[in-house]
Amino acid sequence: MRNFENINLADLQYHLPHIKSEFIILDGAAGIDAEAQAPIQMSDQVLIVASPELPSVADALKTVRIAQHHGKHVRGAVLTRAGHHLDLKIKNVETILEHPVIGVVPEDHYIKAALVKREPVVHVFPQSPSAIAYKQLASYFAGHAELFVNDEIPKIYKAMRWMIGLR
Numbered sequence: 001m002r003n004f005e006n007i008n009l010a011d012l013q014y015h016l017p018h019i020k021s022e023f024i025i026l027d028g029a030a031g032i033d034a035e036a037q038a039p040i041q042m043s044d045q046v047l048i049v050a051s052p053e054l055p056s057v058a059d060a061l062k063t064v065r066i067a068q069h070h071g072k073h074v075r076g077a078v079l080t081r082a083g084h085h086l087d088l089k090i091k092n093v094e095t096i097l098e099h100p101v102i103g104v105v106p107e108d109h110y111i112k113a114a115l116v117k118r119e120p121v122v123h124v125f126p127q128s129p130s131a132i133a134y135k136q137l138a139s140y141f142a143g144h145a146e147l148f149v150n151d152e153i154p155k156i157y158k159a160m161r162w163m164i165g166l167r
Contacts, residue, residue, distance in 0.1 A: 013042045023141065030059055032066060040067050048077040048097060052087035057096050064097055076102035078137065083107045103137040105130050 028039035046067040050060035110128035114121035122131040
């Protein structure tokens with residue numbers, strides 16, 4: 001903890017060129033402080049991640065504005081924990097963010113089960129709704145698939161949850 005105050009995320013930029021990978025994903029903190037802006041500044045493109053609720057989408061809009069301020073291309077948005085009947089509609093999120101929603105990850109109890117196991121959901125529950133959504137998103141970014149996103153997707157996940165006894 002003594003050196004925690006000396007951590008500077010901006011120093012990460014010196015290590016990124018040495019990583020041999022086609023993709024590097026930086027998961028940044030929410031907000032507008034330096035810790036939140038550092039990953040955006042180091043990125044070529046920005047993917048906005050939010051839940052389909054107004055406070056989350058409002059915070060996501062701040063991230064969009066920060067990315068634009070730094071001249072970064074915003075690729076689109078991904079909605080997580082989706083599927084509740086009170087969620088914002090995808091079209092409304094797209095209107096607010098002024099960018100397309102390119103993926104929807106449903107609320108899924110398998111995510112919590114994977115956290116308990118300390119493993120990614122795509123490894124321990126590969127056929128779960130969330131794992132399938134994450135794999136589709138990865139395929140899309142790798143250029144191997146087209147995404148189908150519209151307001152019907154959360155209804156499908158809601159029906160799937162109902163069929164397996166989750167409400």
